[in-house]
Each structure stands twice: as C-alpha cells, then as structure tokens.
Amino acid sequence: MSRIYDRSEQLFAEAKTLIPGGVNSPVRAFKSVGRNPVFIDRAEGAYLYDVDGNKYVDYVGSWGPMIVGHVHPEVSEALKAAIDRGTSYGAPTELESRLAKLVLEAFPAMDMVRMVNSGTEATMSALRLARGYTGRSKIVKFEGCYHGHADSLLIKAGSGALTLGVPTSPGVPANIANNTITAPYNDLETLKAIFAEAGDDIAAIIIEGVPGNMGVVPPAPGYLQGVRELTRQYGALMIVDEVMSGFRVDFGGAQTLYGVEPDLTCLGKIIGGGLPVGAYGGKAEIMEKVSPAGPIYQAGTLSGNPLAMTAGIITLEILKRPGTYAALDEKAAYLADGLAKAAEKAGVPVWTNRVGSMLTGFFTDKPVIDFASACTSDTAAFGTYFRAMLDRGVYLACSQFEAAFLSLAMTKEDLDFTIAAAEEAFQVVAAERAKA
Numbered sequence: 001m002s003r004i005y006d007r008s009e010q011l012f013a014e015a016k017t018l019i020p021g022g023v024n025s026p027v028r029a030f031k032s033v034g035r036n037p038v039f040i041d042r043a044e045g046a047y048l049y050d051v052d053g054n055k056y057v058d059y060v061g062s063w064g065p066m067i068v069g070h071v072h073p074e075v076s077e078a079l080k081a082a083i084d085r086g087t088s089y090g091a092p093t094e095l096e097s098r099l100a101k102l103v104l105e106a107f108p109a110m111d112m113v114r115m116v117n118s119g120t121e122a123t124m125s126a127l128r129l130a131r132g133y134t135g136r137s138k139i140v141k142f143e144g145c146y147h148g149h150a151d152s153l154l155i156k157a158g159s160g161a162l163t164l165g166v167p168t169s170p171g172v173p174a175n176i177a178n179n180t181i182t183a184p185y186n187d188l189e190t191l192k193a194i195f196a197e198a199g200d201d202i203a204a205i206i207i208e209g210v211p212g213n214m215g216v217v218p219p220a221p222g223y224l225q226g227v228r229e230l231t232r233q234y235g236a237l238m239i240v241d242e243v244m245s246g247f248r249v250d251f252g253g254a255q256t257l258y259g260v261e262p263d264l265t266c267l268g269k270i271i272g273g274g275l276p277v278g279a280y281g282g283k284a285e286i287m288e289k290v291s292p293a294g295p296i297y298q299a300g301t302l303s304g305n306p307l308a309m310t311a312g313i314i315t316l317e318i319l320k321r322p323g324t325y326a327a328l329d330e331k332a333a334y335l336a337d338g339l340a341k342a343a344e345k346a347g348v349p350v351w352t353n354r355v356g357s358m359l360t361g362f363f364t365d366k367p368v369i370d371f372a373s374a375c376t377s378d379t380a381a382f383g384t385y386f387r388a389m390l391d392r393g394v395y396l397a398c399s400q401f402e403a404a405f406l407s408l409a410m411t412k413e414d415l416d417f418t419i420a421a422a423e424e425a426f427q428v429v430a431a432e433r434a435k436a
C-alpha cells in the first residue's frame with residue numbers, strides 16, 4: 001500500500017523518550033499487532049485523520065465513548081458555550097443533576113448516582129462501597145473481564161493487561177490479590193461452588209454487562225439472572241460494570257437488554273461524550289452510605305466537571321431520540337454480515353460475536369463463550385488483518401481481545417468501504433497462512 005506514516009513514526013520515536021512506551025494508555029501502542037501507532041491529528045464524524053494526512057473509518061471511537069460520532073455539531077456547540085462559563089468550579093452545578101436525571105431515567109435499578117472522572121474510579125469506588133456496606137472483604141471477578149486498573153481488579157484482567165501478557169500486574173500486593181476471587185465467565189456451576197465455600201466473605205460480584213475486554217462475549221441466556229440469584233442468596237452485592245455497555249447495547253445498558261436488576265452499576269465512556277467521566281450508582285439504601293450522606297469516603301477535585309457534564313448531557317439527549325439504537329443495530333448487523341462473508345470467501349474461519357453496535361471477529365473456528373475459548377484465536381492472523389485494514393483506511397482496535405464500536409455517523413458507504421477492505425485483508429491472511 002502506498003500510505004505514508006513518516007510523521008507518526010517521528011512523533012512516536014520522540015514520545016517514547018518522554019512517556020513510558022510513548023503512550024498514556026498501553027492499548028494505544030499497537031504493540032501486539034507488530035507495528036507502531038499512528039498519531040491522530042483530528043477527527044470528524046465517522047473518521048480519524050492522522051498526522052500524515054491519512055484518513056480512517058474509526059471503529060475505536062476513543063474505545064467506546066464516541067457513539068454519536070466525532071465533533072457532533074450539537075455537542076461541539078454546547079461545549080464551546082460551556083467553556084466561556086468557566087471550565088471548573090469545584091462547587092455544585094445544575095448540570096450535574098441534569099446528567100444524573102438522564103442516567104437514573106435510563107437505569108431504573110439506580111436511585112442515586114455519583115459522578116467520578118473515569119471508569120476506573122467508578123469500579124474502584126463501587127467496590128469500596130460494596131465492602132463498606134456489607135462489612136465483607138472478598139470480591140469475585142471474571143477471567144478476561146477488565147474493570148480499569150485499580151489494584152484489586154488487575155487480577156486475570158482483560159483488555160491491554162491481557163493483550164500485553166500481564167493479566168495480573170506486578171505491583172499488586174498479595175494481601176490485596178488474596179481478596180479477589182476469579183471465576184470463569186458464563187459458568188454458573190463454578191460460581192456456585194465458589195459461593196458454597198466462601199459466600200459469607202464475599203462482598204460483591206463485579207461483572208461486565210456485556211464483556212468487551214476479552215473481545216465481545218455475550219452472556220449466555222439466563223446467566224446474569226443466575227448470578228443475580230446467587231448474590232441474593234448469599235447477601236453479596238451484584239455490581240454490573242456498564243462502563244462499556246451502558247448507553248451502548250441499549251440506552252439502559254445490558255441490564256435493560258437482559259432484564260437483570262443489579263445493586264450497583266458502573267458507568268463511564270459514553271456518559272462523558274468524549275470527556276473524562278465515570279459514574280456509579282444504585283439503590284438509595286446503599287448509595288446513602290457514600291460520603292457526605294454516609295461514612296464511606298469518595299471524592300474528586302474535577303468530579304462533575306461542567307464541560308464533561310455538558311458533553312454527557314447532549315450525547316445522552318441525542319441517543320434518547322427514537323430509533324437511534326435500531327439504527328446502530330442495523331448498521332452493525334450489516335457490517336457483521338459483510339465481514340463474515342468476506343472471511344468465508346477467503347477461507348479464513350472467523351467466529352463473530354455481536355451485541356448491538358459492539359462486535360468482535362475472533363480468528364478461530366470455535367465458538368467463543370468465555371476467556372479460554374477467546375484464547376483459541378490466532379492472534380498473529382489478527383495482527384496481519386489489523387495491519388492490512390489500517391493500510392486500507394480502517395482503524396480497528398489493535399488487539400484481538402477488544403470490541404469494534406460503530407457510531408451513528410457511519411454511513412452505508414463507510415460500511416461498504418470497510419467490507420471491501422476486509423475482503424482484501426482476509427485474502428492477505430489466507431495468503432500468509434498458505435505460505436506457513
């Protein structure tokens with residue numbers, strides 16, 4: 001391909017001398033796909049433009065938040081007006097209540113919500129609350145699920161931790177790791193056995209609404225209900241981490257889609273509309289324990305930031321309009337079908353999981369239902385596919401174990417462009433396999 005990446009290469013070489021690995025979040029470094037990252041200059045609608053002038057259809061969407069597309073005119077206009085009113089006060093504003101109302105309306109399981117600055121803060125704070133509320137220490141998380149980088153959650157974690165081969169990070173003290181029990185996802189029997197043994201010490205189960213951090217792996221029918229029953233039986237809380245799935249798979253997240261009512265919910269990504277926001281919320285009886293209403297401490301200098309609240313409010317108002325989720329689903333179904341046909345044509349077995357506008361094609365001929373089956377994927381083939389797609393103007397998440405996200409800004413032409421690129425990219429994979 002004739003694309004030039006010189007300026008990106010220069011900037012990355014410099015960044016590596018200034019920032020660990022040249023990036024401010026590990027997944028951005030393209031490390032597992034055998035090339036250097038491209039540096040982004042700007043974005044608009046469905047597209048990213050890099051510093052060498054290359055254009056891409058963007059399926060990363062800032063790892064989820066950009067569901068209405070980049071530089072959406074309504075979001076931009078509101079943000080510009082907000083900037084002139086001041087960027088931070090460290091004092092309450094009406095904007096915080098407006099975003100809270102939109103969130104609570106979307107998630108009936110939540111009576112109250114607290115805004116924070118990232119998904120990591122949301123899950124970390126929810127765990128503290130669950131432990132404070134129940135007076136218990138242990139938590140259960142699932143293999144391949146990622147909930148941000150708090151110590152107790154970096155155990156058998158997904159996303160970059162998995163991609164970069166450090167699912168359990170050095171630096172997490174053993175006495176913290178000991179309080180995290182991990183279980184295989186979509187396996188109720190093993191979970192029951194864990195509770196039979198340690199149920200009285202377990203404060204909470206934390207689970208991704210739709211796991212997207214080992215690639216997309218939907219919950220089996222009845223699985224979330226089973227988890228709900230088990231937690232009730234043992235007096236543990238069920239925390240659904242909808243940082244990725246919230247306002248993504250449905251306006252009311254995975255809990256609405258699958259009909260399950262958790263005790264606590266974590267949000268992030270989309271509720272910030274591309275600015276840094278996270279949130280956690282749940283039943284009033286539990287949330288009233290959070291400081292200053294209650295004794296469980298949690299705070300933040302920039303929490304409820306007026307710019308972030310503004311971007312979140314406008315984004316959710318756009319998403320609330322009739323037909324948005326049907327439109328996203330239709331686009332994603334069209335794309336998934338086109339990609340599957342392209343793979344088949346090239347004779348490359350791919351297993352596709354999709355929930356609404358998040359999807360992953362795994363380079364495996366086996367059904368992907370959990371972490372172990374996700375790991376049957378041929379990650380070298382994924383790397384080849386990723387590089388071929390990038391060279392053809394399609395920006396995918398740089399790991400087999402991530403989701404692709406669609407946005408409302410994508411047109412049928414964008415999807416057809418992507419499918420045409422994939423037809424060639426799968427042929428490149430097939431040719432490489434034939435050589436091996």
Ligand SMILES: Cc1ncc(COP(=O)(O)O)c(C=O)c1O
Pocket residue numbers: 118119120121123146147148149208213241242243244245268269278
């Ligand atoms: C399900 C889930 N939870 C939590 C997080 C952490 O969010 P953040 O990166 O904003 O800290 C992420 C993504 O990073 C996520 O996908």
Ligand SMILES: NCC(=O)CCC(=O)O
Pocket residue numbers: 025026027028063159160212213244402403
């Ligand atoms: N699945 C990966 C993420 O959701 C977060 C991106 C990051 O860690 O930078």
